[in-house]
Amino acid sequence: MSRNKVNYALIDDASQRKVSSNKRLKGLLKKSDELKTLCDVEVATVIYDPYKNEPYTFPNNDIVRNTFIKFKELPTLERSKNMVTREEFTMQRIKMLEEQLQKVRKENRVKEMTNEMYEVFKRKNVSADMNPSDLNDLVV
Protein backbone atom coordinates (compact mmCIF):
# COMPACT_ATOMS: atom_id res chain seq x y z
CA MET A 1 0.00 0.00 0.00
CA SER A 2 0.91 3.60 0.68
CA ARG A 3 1.73 6.48 -1.55
CA ASN A 4 4.48 7.74 -3.78
CA LYS A 5 5.57 11.31 -4.26
CA VAL A 6 3.26 13.26 -6.48
CA ASN A 7 4.53 13.64 -10.00
CA TYR A 8 3.81 17.19 -11.12
CA ALA A 9 2.14 16.32 -14.43
CA LEU A 10 -1.24 15.37 -15.83
CA ILE A 11 -2.37 11.98 -14.54
CA ASP A 12 -2.58 9.85 -17.67
CA ASP A 13 -5.22 7.37 -16.63
CA ALA A 14 -8.59 9.09 -16.88
CA SER A 15 -10.36 7.13 -14.16
CA GLN A 16 -7.48 7.49 -11.76
CA ARG A 17 -7.39 11.19 -12.61
CA LYS A 18 -11.07 11.47 -11.76
CA VAL A 19 -10.55 9.78 -8.41
CA SER A 20 -7.68 12.10 -7.60
CA SER A 21 -9.67 15.09 -8.81
CA ASN A 22 -12.56 14.32 -6.47
CA LYS A 23 -10.30 13.91 -3.48
CA ARG A 24 -8.31 17.03 -4.24
CA LEU A 25 -11.40 19.11 -4.93
CA LYS A 26 -12.75 18.14 -1.54
CA GLY A 27 -9.42 19.00 0.06
CA LEU A 28 -9.21 22.34 -1.71
CA LEU A 29 -12.68 23.35 -0.56
CA LYS A 30 -11.79 22.43 3.01
CA LYS A 31 -8.59 24.47 2.88
CA SER A 32 -10.49 27.40 1.41
CA ASP A 33 -13.02 27.22 4.19
CA GLU A 34 -10.29 27.11 6.80
CA LEU A 35 -8.52 30.10 5.31
CA LYS A 36 -11.78 31.99 5.38
CA THR A 37 -12.77 31.00 8.90
CA LEU A 38 -9.44 31.03 10.73
CA CYS A 39 -7.91 34.03 8.98
CA ASP A 40 -10.92 36.14 8.00
CA VAL A 41 -9.96 36.15 4.35
CA GLU A 42 -12.53 36.44 1.58
CA VAL A 43 -12.17 33.58 -0.89
CA ALA A 44 -14.17 33.17 -4.07
CA THR A 45 -13.53 30.22 -6.35
CA VAL A 46 -15.04 28.83 -9.53
CA ILE A 47 -13.98 25.32 -10.53
CA TYR A 48 -14.78 23.70 -13.86
CA ASP A 49 -14.49 19.96 -13.97
CA PRO A 50 -14.05 19.09 -17.68
CA TYR A 51 -16.80 16.47 -17.47
CA LYS A 52 -19.40 18.77 -15.96
CA ASN A 53 -21.32 21.74 -17.32
CA GLU A 54 -21.95 23.48 -14.07
CA PRO A 55 -18.99 24.69 -12.06
CA TYR A 56 -18.38 24.15 -8.39
CA THR A 57 -18.21 27.40 -6.47
CA PHE A 58 -16.82 28.40 -3.11
CA PRO A 59 -18.36 29.50 -0.85
CA ASN A 60 -21.46 29.69 -3.07
CA ASN A 61 -22.75 31.19 -6.32
CA ASP A 62 -23.98 34.47 -4.86
CA ILE A 63 -20.86 35.30 -2.94
CA VAL A 64 -18.67 34.43 -5.91
CA ARG A 65 -20.77 36.78 -7.98
CA ASN A 66 -20.40 39.59 -5.45
CA THR A 67 -16.68 39.07 -5.17
CA PHE A 68 -16.33 39.11 -8.91
CA ILE A 69 -18.19 42.42 -9.10
CA LYS A 70 -15.79 43.85 -6.54
CA PHE A 71 -12.90 42.42 -8.53
CA LYS A 72 -14.14 44.12 -11.68
CA GLU A 73 -14.52 47.43 -9.85
CA LEU A 74 -10.95 47.42 -8.63
CA PRO A 75 -9.36 49.54 -11.39
CA THR A 76 -11.97 52.23 -10.79
CA LEU A 77 -11.25 52.31 -7.08
CA GLU A 78 -7.54 52.75 -7.59
CA ARG A 79 -8.04 56.01 -9.47
CA SER A 80 -8.40 58.37 -6.58
CA LYS A 81 -5.74 59.31 -4.04
CA ASN A 82 -8.40 60.23 -1.50
CA MET A 83 -9.72 56.76 -1.76
CA VAL A 84 -6.45 55.33 -0.54
CA THR A 85 -6.25 57.73 2.37
CA ARG A 86 -9.77 56.95 3.35
CA GLU A 87 -9.17 53.25 3.02
CA GLU A 88 -6.10 53.45 5.19
CA PHE A 89 -8.17 55.28 7.75
CA THR A 90 -10.77 52.54 7.63
CA MET A 91 -8.12 49.85 8.01
CA GLN A 92 -6.74 51.59 11.07
CA ARG A 93 -10.19 51.55 12.51
CA ILE A 94 -10.51 47.83 11.92
CA LYS A 95 -7.14 47.24 13.49
CA MET A 96 -8.03 49.27 16.53
CA LEU A 97 -11.30 47.40 16.99
CA GLU A 98 -9.50 44.09 16.71
CA GLU A 99 -6.98 45.09 19.33
CA GLN A 100 -9.72 46.15 21.69
CA LEU A 101 -11.58 42.93 21.06
CA GLN A 102 -8.49 40.89 21.77
CA LYS A 103 -7.82 42.78 24.98
CA VAL A 104 -11.36 42.35 26.26
CA ARG A 105 -11.29 38.67 25.34
CA LYS A 106 -8.12 38.24 27.31
CA GLU A 107 -9.62 39.90 30.36
CA ASN A 108 -12.58 37.67 29.84
CA ARG A 109 -10.48 34.56 30.05
CA VAL A 110 -9.02 35.69 33.35
CA LYS A 111 -12.49 36.28 34.73
CA GLU A 112 -13.62 32.96 33.37
CA MET A 113 -10.96 31.31 35.49
CA THR A 114 -12.01 33.20 38.59
CA ASN A 115 -15.61 32.17 37.98
CA GLU A 116 -14.58 28.58 37.74
CA MET A 117 -12.88 28.98 41.06
CA TYR A 118 -16.08 30.39 42.46
CA GLU A 119 -17.97 27.33 41.26
CA VAL A 120 -15.46 24.94 42.76
CA PHE A 121 -15.51 26.95 45.94
CA LYS A 122 -19.29 26.85 46.11
CA ARG A 123 -19.59 23.17 45.28
CA LYS A 124 -17.06 22.07 47.83
CA ASN A 125 -18.27 24.57 50.39
CA VAL A 126 -14.71 25.05 51.47
CA SER A 127 -13.66 27.46 54.14
CA ALA A 128 -13.70 31.10 53.16
CA ASP A 129 -10.49 31.52 55.06
CA MET A 130 -8.62 29.52 52.51
CA ASN A 131 -5.67 31.40 51.11
CA PRO A 132 -6.52 32.63 47.59
CA SER A 133 -3.13 31.46 46.35
CA ASP A 134 -4.23 27.91 47.16
CA LEU A 135 -6.75 28.22 44.37
CA ASN A 136 -3.95 28.07 41.86
CA ASP A 137 -3.57 24.38 42.57
CA LEU A 138 -7.10 23.76 41.37
CA VAL A 139 -6.60 25.24 37.92
CA VAL A 140 -6.81 22.59 35.23
Next chain:
Amino acid sequence: MSRNKVNYALIDDASQRKVSSNKRLKGLLKKSDELKTLCDVEVATVIYDPYKNEPYTFPNNDIVRNTFIKFKELPTLERSKNMVTREEFTMQRIKMLEEQLQKVRKENRVKEMTNEMYEVFKRKNVSADMNPSDLNDLVV
Protein backbone atom coordinates in the same frame (compact mmCIF):
# COMPACT_ATOMS: atom_id res chain seq x y z
CA MET B 1 8.07 23.07 19.90
CA SER B 2 5.45 21.26 17.84
CA ARG B 3 1.88 22.00 16.97
CA ASN B 4 -1.64 21.63 18.32
CA LYS B 5 -4.74 20.70 16.37
CA VAL B 6 -6.30 23.59 14.54
CA ASN B 7 -9.24 25.13 16.34
CA TYR B 8 -11.93 25.85 13.76
CA ALA B 9 -12.54 29.49 14.68
CA LEU B 10 -11.17 32.92 13.96
CA ILE B 11 -7.63 33.30 15.28
CA ASP B 12 -7.93 36.07 17.87
CA ASP B 13 -4.44 37.48 17.71
CA ALA B 14 -4.19 39.66 14.62
CA SER B 15 -0.49 39.20 13.99
CA GLN B 16 -0.66 35.46 14.49
CA ARG B 17 -3.65 35.39 12.17
CA LYS B 18 -1.61 37.20 9.55
CA VAL B 19 1.20 34.67 9.81
CA SER B 20 -1.23 31.79 9.46
CA SER B 21 -2.99 33.54 6.61
CA ASN B 22 0.23 33.91 4.64
CA LYS B 23 1.19 30.28 5.09
CA ARG B 24 -2.27 29.00 4.25
CA LEU B 25 -2.62 31.27 1.25
CA LYS B 26 0.60 29.86 -0.12
CA GLY B 27 -0.62 26.33 0.54
CA LEU B 28 -3.98 26.98 -1.08
CA LEU B 29 -2.37 28.36 -4.23
CA LYS B 30 -0.14 25.30 -4.45
CA LYS B 31 -3.11 22.93 -4.05
CA SER B 32 -5.02 24.88 -6.68
CA ASP B 33 -2.12 24.60 -9.06
CA GLU B 34 -1.81 20.85 -8.44
CA LEU B 35 -5.53 20.28 -9.02
CA LYS B 36 -5.23 22.17 -12.28
CA THR B 37 -2.08 20.43 -13.48
CA LEU B 38 -2.61 16.85 -12.29
CA CYS B 39 -6.35 16.63 -12.91
CA ASP B 40 -6.96 19.05 -15.79
CA VAL B 41 -9.47 21.09 -13.84
CA GLU B 42 -10.07 24.80 -14.48
CA VAL B 43 -9.67 26.77 -11.26
CA ALA B 44 -10.24 30.50 -10.83
CA THR B 45 -9.85 32.15 -7.44
CA VAL B 46 -9.98 35.67 -6.04
CA ILE B 47 -8.74 36.17 -2.50
CA TYR B 48 -9.20 39.37 -0.50
CA ASP B 49 -6.94 39.84 2.46
CA PRO B 50 -8.74 42.37 4.69
CA TYR B 51 -5.64 44.57 4.96
CA LYS B 52 -4.94 44.78 1.25
CA ASN B 53 -6.63 46.68 -1.51
CA GLU B 54 -5.70 44.33 -4.30
CA PRO B 55 -6.84 40.74 -4.28
CA TYR B 56 -4.66 37.74 -4.97
CA THR B 57 -5.78 35.79 -7.99
CA PHE B 58 -5.22 32.28 -9.27
CA PRO B 59 -3.96 31.54 -11.85
CA ASN B 60 -3.90 35.23 -12.85
CA ASN B 61 -6.15 38.25 -13.33
CA ASP B 62 -6.98 37.61 -16.98
CA ILE B 63 -7.89 33.97 -16.61
CA VAL B 64 -9.96 34.70 -13.51
CA ARG B 65 -11.78 37.36 -15.49
CA ASN B 66 -12.53 34.93 -18.31
CA THR B 67 -13.65 32.14 -16.02
CA PHE B 68 -15.85 34.47 -14.02
CA ILE B 69 -17.42 35.84 -17.17
CA LYS B 70 -18.16 32.31 -18.28
CA PHE B 71 -19.69 31.66 -14.87
CA LYS B 72 -21.73 34.84 -15.02
CA GLU B 73 -23.11 34.04 -18.43
CA LEU B 74 -24.47 30.64 -17.50
CA PRO B 75 -28.15 30.91 -18.47
CA THR B 76 -29.33 28.71 -15.60
CA LEU B 77 -27.98 31.03 -12.95
CA GLU B 78 -30.28 33.74 -11.73
CA ARG B 79 -29.08 37.23 -10.98
CA SER B 80 -28.10 37.99 -7.45
CA LYS B 81 -29.87 40.65 -5.44
CA ASN B 82 -27.42 41.15 -2.62
CA MET B 83 -24.56 42.66 -4.53
CA VAL B 84 -22.06 44.21 -2.24
CA THR B 85 -19.32 46.59 -3.23
CA ARG B 86 -15.85 46.51 -1.73
CA GLU B 87 -16.60 49.47 0.47
CA GLU B 88 -19.83 48.04 1.77
CA PHE B 89 -17.94 44.86 2.54
CA THR B 90 -15.43 46.77 4.65
CA MET B 91 -18.18 48.60 6.46
CA GLN B 92 -19.91 45.33 7.20
CA ARG B 93 -16.67 44.09 8.68
CA ILE B 94 -16.44 47.07 10.99
CA LYS B 95 -20.01 46.56 12.04
CA MET B 96 -19.38 42.91 12.77
CA LEU B 97 -16.32 43.73 14.88
CA GLU B 98 -18.22 46.37 16.82
CA GLU B 99 -21.00 43.93 17.54
CA GLN B 100 -18.53 41.31 18.71
CA LEU B 101 -16.80 43.83 20.92
CA GLN B 102 -20.07 44.86 22.46
CA LYS B 103 -21.06 41.26 23.03
CA VAL B 104 -17.77 40.34 24.68
CA ARG B 105 -17.95 43.46 26.84
CA LYS B 106 -21.40 42.47 27.99
CA GLU B 107 -20.23 38.98 28.89
CA ASN B 108 -17.40 40.67 30.67
CA ARG B 109 -19.79 42.63 32.85
CA VAL B 110 -21.59 39.45 33.82
CA LYS B 111 -18.32 37.82 34.81
CA GLU B 112 -17.28 40.97 36.62
CA MET B 113 -20.42 40.69 38.72
CA THR B 114 -19.80 37.05 39.44
CA ASN B 115 -16.31 37.87 40.53
CA GLU B 116 -17.63 40.49 42.87
CA MET B 117 -20.00 37.93 44.30
CA TYR B 118 -17.05 35.67 44.80
CA GLU B 119 -15.28 38.38 46.72
CA VAL B 120 -18.32 39.09 48.90
CA PHE B 121 -18.78 35.38 49.39
CA LYS B 122 -15.23 34.97 50.50
CA ARG B 123 -15.27 38.01 52.77
CA LYS B 124 -18.59 37.34 54.45
CA ASN B 125 -18.33 33.57 54.38
CA VAL B 126 -21.98 33.36 53.32
CA SER B 127 -23.78 30.11 52.60
CA ALA B 128 -22.67 28.28 49.49
CA ASP B 129 -26.27 27.30 48.74
CA MET B 130 -27.18 30.58 47.09
CA ASN B 131 -28.70 29.99 43.66
CA PRO B 132 -26.37 31.17 40.84
CA SER B 133 -29.37 32.37 38.82
CA ASP B 134 -29.87 35.06 41.43
CA LEU B 135 -26.81 36.71 40.03
CA ASN B 136 -28.66 37.52 36.85
CA ASP B 137 -30.69 40.13 38.63
CA LEU B 138 -27.56 42.04 39.38
CA VAL B 139 -26.52 42.50 35.75
CA VAL B 140 -26.89 46.05 34.45
Next chain:
DNA sequence: GGCTCTATGTATAATTA
Protein backbone atom coordinates in the same frame (compact mmCIF):
# COMPACT_ATOMS: atom_id res chain seq x y z
C1' DG C 1 7.67 41.99 11.24
C1' DG C 2 9.93 38.04 8.24
C1' DC C 3 12.73 33.63 7.74
C1' DT C 4 14.18 29.03 8.89
C1' DC C 5 13.52 24.72 11.21
C1' DT C 6 11.10 20.67 12.72
C1' DA C 7 7.54 18.02 15.16
C1' DT C 8 3.15 16.82 14.38
C1' DG C 9 -1.39 17.30 12.26
C1' DT C 10 -3.57 16.55 7.81
C1' DA C 11 -4.26 15.20 2.86
C1' DT C 12 -4.22 11.73 -0.15
C1' DA C 13 -2.10 7.66 -3.29
C1' DA C 14 -2.36 3.08 -3.08
C1' DT C 15 -4.86 -0.73 -1.80
C1' DT C 16 -8.68 -3.55 -0.44
C1' DA C 17 -13.76 -4.72 -0.15
Next chain:
DNA sequence: TTAATTATACATAGAGC
Protein backbone atom coordinates in the same frame (compact mmCIF):
# COMPACT_ATOMS: atom_id res chain seq x y z
C1' DT D 1 -17.18 2.28 -9.65
C1' DT D 2 -17.60 4.09 -5.30
C1' DA D 3 -16.37 3.50 -0.16
C1' DA D 4 -13.43 2.52 3.51
C1' DT D 5 -8.58 1.84 5.14
C1' DT D 6 -3.92 2.85 5.94
C1' DA D 7 0.81 4.22 5.11
C1' DT D 8 3.20 7.99 3.86
C1' DA D 9 3.96 12.53 1.65
C1' DC D 10 2.85 17.09 2.54
C1' DA D 11 1.25 21.37 5.11
C1' DT D 12 1.85 24.14 8.82
C1' DA D 13 1.85 25.71 14.13
C1' DG D 14 5.05 26.81 17.16
C1' DA D 15 9.71 28.10 18.38
C1' DG D 16 14.00 30.45 17.78
C1' DC D 17 16.68 33.88 15.24
